[in-house]
Amino acid sequence: xxxxxxxxxxxxxxxxxxxxxxxxxxxxxxxxxxxxxxxxxxxxxxxxxxxxxxxxxxxxxxxxxxxxxxxxxxxxxxxxxxxxxxxxxxxxxxxxxxxxxxxxxxxxxxxxxxxxxxxxxxxxxxxxxxxxxxxxxxxxxxxxxxxxxxxxxxxxxxxxxxxxxxxxxxxxxxxxxxxxxxxxxxxxxxxxxx
Numbered sequence: 001x002x003x004x005x006x007x008x009x010x011x012x013x014x015x016x017x018x019x020x021x022x023x024x025x026x027x028x029x030x031x032x033x034x035x036x037x038x039x040x041x042x043x044x045x046x047x048x049x050x051x052x053x054x055x056x057x058x059x060x061x062x063x064x065x066x067x068x069x070x071x072x073x074x075x076x077x078x079x080x081x082x083x084x085x086x087x088x089x090x091x092x093x094x095x096x097x098x099x100x101x102x103x104x105x106x107x108x109x110x111x112x113x114x115x116x117x118x119x120x121x122x123x124x125x126x127x128x129x130x131x132x133x134x135x136x137x138x139x140x141x142x143x144x145x146x147x148x149x150x151x152x153x154x155x156x157x158x159x160x161x162x163x164x165x166x167x168x169x170x171x172x173x174x175x176x177x178x179x180x181x182x183x184x185x186x187x188x189x190x191x192x193x194x
Contacts (some may be wrong), residue, residue: 019091024048024111024121026055026084027071028140030147033182038100041090047083047151048111048119054080057136057164060103060128067175068137068167070103071144072126083157085147086111086121094122103128135167143179146186 022045029035035042054076057069073082089097098106104124111121136144141164148158 020088021091021094022119022121023087023089023097024050024084024109024123025087025147026050026073026082026123028143028147028176029087030085030153031143031150031179031182032147034143034147034176034179035087037178038096039087039089039093041093042087043089044151045086045088045119046113046115047153048086048113048121050082050084050109050111050123052076052078052080053082053109055082055160057134057141058126058130059133060126060130062128063103063131068140068169069134070126070136070140072104073123074125083148083153084111085151086113086119097122133167135165137169137171137175138166139171139176139183141166142183143176146183 020041023029023042025035032042032044050073052075053073055071055073058072059067059069063070101124103126105127106122106124108120109123111119113119141161145158145161148161
């Protein structure tokens with residue numbers, strides 16, 4: 001297990017080349033194209049499991065009405081798990097991630113990797129007052145699901161992500177605009193059987 005201090009120097013190979021940290025993405029940041037918008041140095045390490053936490057969607061009181069609930073984690077029971085992706089990100093981009101996760105607080109968690117190893121990773125959970133609305137925007141929910149598919153998370157977990165009831169809000173101009181072509185390309189590939 002890596003110590004919290006070791007997180008900022010973990011690099012595949014020599015850590016003299018750059019300083020970095022490990023990040024566990026469990027929502028929209030599972031999708032490679034999404035995480036690269038604000039964190040272009042993110043390098044996929046592998047899939048992992050966070051035990052004793054549960055996944056859900058929540059909406060803070062300061063979020064606009066036309067924005068749906070967003071992914072978060074909460075402490076759960078010994079039977080709860082959250083699946084996601086571990087990324088290595090250059091340390092000079094931690095401020096980018098903090099700005100992206102402005103509604104969240106950073107925490108450090110132990111992630112069980114598929115090879116049996118354990119990595120201590122930075123992740124985020126909502127730390128503001130939340131509304132009773134737990135419905136994600138359908139476009140946001142799809143980004144989460146596509147990230148899970150892209151990294152071959154288990155089928156049962158993908159179905160779990162798809163099972164959440166979503167809002168009926170239309171996607172507003174500018175809302176994840178960078179990802180519209182990514183999802184359109186995925187749709188065309190699936191229609192054409194590519």
